[in-house]
Amino acid sequence: MWFFRSPQIVYGDDAISYLTELKGRKALLVTDENLFRLGFADKVKELLEEAGMETRIFSEVEPEPSLETVQKGAKFALEFKPDWIVGLGGGSCLDAAKAIWVLYENPEMDPRGINPFEEFRLREKARLIAIPTTSGTGAETTWAVVLTDREEGRKLALGSPLNTPDIAIVDPELVMKLPPPLTASTGMDALCHAIEGFTSIWHNDFCDGLCLQAIKLVFEYLPRAYRYGEEDREARVKMHNAAAIAGLGFINSMAALAHGLGHSLGAVFHIPHGRAVGLALPYTIEYCANGGGTRYREIARFLDIPFEDExxxxxxxxxxVRELARQVDEPVSIAEAGVNSEKFKAALGKLVENANMDACTATSVRIPSDEEMEKLFRYAYEGRRVDF
Ligand SMILES: [Zn+2]
Incomplete structure (x- = not known):
């Protein structure tokens, strides 16, 4: 038995004003300092207040949020007792909002226990709205929660289908002024979700179309969104939709090896998530293809790429994928991402260990041995085509 999970998605121009139609008494807005400073949080707060809700802001979410941060946010929620939790921001804020929501309803719970095998209470105290301000992670449509265990230097791929947001507000206005580097790296993340969602071992009929459409949108519109920003409104709108669609596509199948490698790179070298998975993607495609039995041919056909065989x-x-990365000035090797060779060699053991333990690696059509994983990282460091 399988399920397709999705929030109710409110999208397009002025989608954000849907907030004024909500019913409730209190809302807790979970965001970061930057969005607070830019006035985004106040704007959302105003709309929630227009709906008659007392609203407070927790703006302490840092990039790659830690276990401690979500525990702190949950404590804040327990004191305030909201009936809506509203996540506003990029993947970090939205993931933190999900975790804070779960811990608010289950105060005795360890955040590491937020996984698909755990039963926990939810929607007894509050519901969750996710409002993305980047076009990439798709966190608004997924139940994934990535937190960082600072002590272990490791990213934890957490989350449960139970904590899928109730409502996702996909309003392009919120990404019009997204800086180009963030447009690029988050856009590469959306591409990874769509390609991996289509090719993971749990791919399925419900996700295939979503993934293919998202792949096409990213290839077509990411370079324009990167280059022209708010001047190319259409590209912004399409990328914002693509990220949410890719989110639905991969969370209902699964991400795969590029996310396994990317999470590991992100935790060890603090490379932003989208950049890390984006640079890993072509190597993992090549590695999987060398094992045969993949679905890349169907993607190539959909994109009108001429080819001879699988x-x-x-x-x-x-x-x-590498060409797209170059068009948006993203690195196509670990060296290009600014990691020097001493640091890389010193961290290789940890990189391999993290990647092999990552939940996303398990849903790859081909799973590397320890030796192969090390080799894969070396190739990705040097920018070599994978020949094993
Ligand atoms: Zn991702």
């Missing part, structure tokens, strides 16, 4: 299709797709 292997050729995969390698051409990997090359197209």
């Amino acid at each position: 292997h050729d299709a995969a390698f051409k797709l990997a090359e197209k």
